[in-house]
Amino acid sequence: MNNETLIRAARAARSRAYAPYSKFLVGAALLTEDGTLFTGANIENASYGMTVCAERTAVWNAIHAGHRKFKSIAVAADCSPPPSPCGACRQVLWELAGNIDVIMGNLADETEKMTLLELLAKPFGTENWAENPVSRELEASEDLWRIPVSFHPVGYVVNDYNVPQTIPDNYKELLSKIIIDADMEEGLYRLDEEKNIIVISHLHKAAGYTLKDKRSGRGNEVYGVFACRAPLRPNAIAQSVVELVDIDRNILTVKGLDLINGTPVLDLKTDYRNK
């Protein structure tokens, strides 16, 4: 069977597509080594990610009919240049069909032919992992500290300042509330014995940082980020010391907080060394 015939079969297979969402009909025709033809078309789903492409539908058809040796596949759609198989289909074709010819065509008789390995230059296969058991060394690796950490806020700040620039200069005199997650209220037990507390928070509106720069908080002189309190830091974490004014169940009233409304609070600690 020649490539032209294969493309014609792929074009015909488009008529069996189920593509109500994209309305882009794709057909595929897969030729086995013994000259048997299997076709497929794209089958979409309301849960879009469940969609299967025409090429894979053809592969499933052929494999399930008992075929394991393939020569070529044609793909056809109404687009110019002709459609080329998506990455997922290339991966599936590599594993189940190997380095076959891929003929891409459209309704205007444009065609293009490539081998699968031209389309998938460095394929992934079992050779990448079969002889690569998990080593004990990995568990003891010094590099483990490089894995990003994530935190779960325990509460948030409520006050009238919605952007960092609106925090007044006399913030030390002003009251804010910190609402702690009601499920964590028990963790506040005996906090009312403290005069000052440390609030650790995430500066959720801060973006970007420089390691060394002029620092407005230090007379515009140049300091490293770890040698100042600049809010733009590698990790947007702040530490504020505030006076505890009141606790009503899970709601704290504090004085002197330099954080904007809505700031996620990561932790509270007592400041007993500075009593």
Ligand code: THU
């Ligand atoms: N599609 C295929 O059938 N084959 C390809 O190689 C690319 C994309 C289908 C999936 C979906 O139904 C529609 O085209 C739009 O992405």
